[in-house]
Amino acid sequence: MKDYWEKIKSKKRIVIKVGSSTLTYKETGNLNYTKLEKLVRAISDLKNSGKEVILVSSGAVAVGRETLKIGRRPKTMAEKQACAAIGQGKLIMNYYKLFAEYGLVASQVLMTRYSLDHQKSYNNLQNTFQELLNYGSIPIVNENDAIATDEIEFGENDTLSSIVTAITESDLLILLTDTDGLYTDDPFQNKDAKLIDIVTSEINDIQKVAKKSSDSDVGTGGMYTKVLAGKIVNPLGIDMIIANGKNPNILNKIVSGEKHGTLFVGRKTAEDNIRQYLLSKIEK
Numbered sequence: 001m002k003d004y005w006e007k008i009k010s011k012k013r014i015v016i017k018v019g020s021s022t023l024t025y026k027e028t029g030n031l032n033y034t035k036l037e038k039l040v041r042a043i044s045d046l047k048n049s050g051k052e053v054i055l056v057s058s059g060a061v062a063v064g065r066e067t068l069k070i071g072r073r074p075k076t077m078a079e080k081q082a083c084a085a086i087g088q089g090k091l092i093m094n095y096y097k098l099f100a101e102y103g104l105v106a107s108q109v110l111m112t113r114y115s116l117d118h119q120k121s122y123n124n125l126q127n128t129f130q131e132l133l134n135y136g137s138i139p140i141v142n143e144n145d146a147i148a149t150d151e152i153e154f155g156e157n158d159t160l161s162s163i164v165t166a167i168t169e170s171d172l173l174i175l176l177t178d179t180d181g182l183y184t185d186d187p188f189q190n191k192d193a194k195l196i197d198i199v200t201s202e203i204n205d206i207q208k209v210a211k212k213s214s215d216s217d218v219g220t221g222g223m224y225t226k227v228l229a230g231k232i233v234n235p236l237g238i239d240m241i242i243a244n245g246k247n248p249n250i251l252n253k254i255v256s257g258e259k260h261g262t263l264f265v266g267r268k269t270a271e272d273n274i275r276q277y278l279l280s281k282i283e284k
Contacts, residue, residue, distance in 0.1 A: 004198060004265055008239070009257040011171035013133075016043065017056040021178045022245035024059065030066045031059065032093075035248070037098055042248040043138065044102035046255060052133050054159040054168060056141045057095070063087030084145035095140050100131035107137045108142035111160065116282070120168070123276050129168045159282065162229035166236055166274050173233050174254065175226050176245030181262030182223060199230070199264045230264040232281050237268035 012124050018039060025032050043053050061074065063081030065229040068091060074080040092108050109132075115125045132139045141164050143157065158175060165173040185193040223242075230240045243250055243261030270277050 004200075004263055005135070005259045006257045008241075008255060008263075010144060011255065013052040013054075013168065013170040014046065014051070014172045014174060014255070015054045015056060015161055015165040015168065015170045016174045016176065016251065017157055018058065018155065018176045018245055019178075020058040020062045022176050024062050028066075029062055029071075031063050031094075033094070036074055036094060037116065039245075039248040040095065040098040041102070042251045044099065044104055047104060047136075047138065048102075049255075050257065052170075053211065054129070054133075054139045054141060054170065055095075056157055056164055057091065058142070058157045060088040060091050061086045061144065063091045063180045081145055081147075085091065086087045088142065088145070092140060099138060105135070107132050107139050109139050111141060111164075112144050112147065116163070116275060116278055126167055129164075133168075134151055156225055158225040158229045159232070161281070162240075163278055164234040165233050165240075166278055169274075170238065173229065173238060173240040174251065175228065175229065175240065175242045176248070176250075177223075178244065178246070178267055179223070179242075180226065180244045180260075181242045192266070196262050197259065199262060231280070234264055234266045235268070235270035236274070239267040240264040240266070243253070267282060 023035060023039075024030060043055060046053050061083045063070075064085070064087030065074070067086050068083060070079075070083065070165060074083050080272045088110070092106070095106045103230070109125075109128065115121050129139060141160070143160055161173060161175065163168075168255055179187055180195055182199070183193040184196065187193040187195075226242050233240050241254060241261050241263050243254060250260050
C-alpha cells in the first residue's frame with residue numbers, strides 16, 4: 001500500500017480541482033480570501049519544484065452571489081448564469097494577482113461540451129493546454145456557465161476535472177474537498193465511519209459507499225460525483241486522490257509521497273481514442 005503512495009512523487013503533470021465549499025465560508029458562502037491565498041502559494045511551490053499544474057476551480061457562482069448579495073443558491077438557470085458571468089471575472093482577477101506575487105502567470109480556459117463533440121475543437125483545446133504549459137503558465141479551468149445551453153453541460157467540476165485530466169494526458173488528479181477522503185459512510189452523520197485509504201478494485205463496488213448527495217449550499221455534486229471522476233480517469237491509467245482542502249499545504253505533502261486522503265489507483269484498460277472514450281463516459 002505504501003508503494004502506491006510513494007509512486008505519487010514521480011507524477012509530473014497534475015490537475016488539481018478545488019470546489020466551492022473549499023474556497024468559501026460555510027456560514028456565508030462568501031469567498032475565503034485567506035484560503036485562496038494559501039492555495040495559490042501551495043500551487044506555486046509545486047510549480048517551482050518542477051511540476052506542471054492545471055487548476056480546475058469552482059467558485060464563480062458563489063463569488064457572483066456574494067457580489068450581487070444573493071444569500072442563497074440560484075434557483076433558475078438564468079440566475080445561475082448571471083452569477084457565473086459576474087463571479088468568474090472577479091475570481092480569475094484574484095487568481096491573476098495572487099499568482100503574479102510569486103512570479104507566475106495564470107491563464108483562463110473556459111470549456112463547453114462543444115470542445116469534446118467536435119474533433120477540431122478538441123485538438124485546438126489540447127494544443128492550447130500544451131502551449132500554456134510550455135510557457136510555464138498555470139491554466140485555470142472552469143465550465144463556461146454563462147453560455148451553457150443545458151442545465152449544466154458537464155454536470156459539475158468533478159466531471160470537468162476528470163475530462164481535463166484526460167485531455168491533457170496528466171499523471172494525477174487531486175480533488176480537494178471538505179472531508180479527509182472517501183469514508184465507509186457519511187462522516188458528518190456517522191461517527192463510526194472509517195476512512196478508505198486506497199481503492200484498487202473496480203470502482204463499481206465503491207459507488208454504493210458514495211451517496212449521491214451534498215451537504216453544501218455553495219457547490220454541486222458530492223462524494224458520488226468524485227467517485228465517478230475516478231471511473232473516468234482510472235481506466236486511462238491515471239491515479240486520483242480525494243483529500244481535505246482545509247489546509248492547501250496538503251498538496252505539497254501528497255506529492256512528497258505522504259499518505260493523505262483516498263487514493264484511487266489507475267489501471268489502463270480504456271481505448272486509445274481519448275475523445276471517443278470521454279464521449280462514451282459523459283453520455284451515460
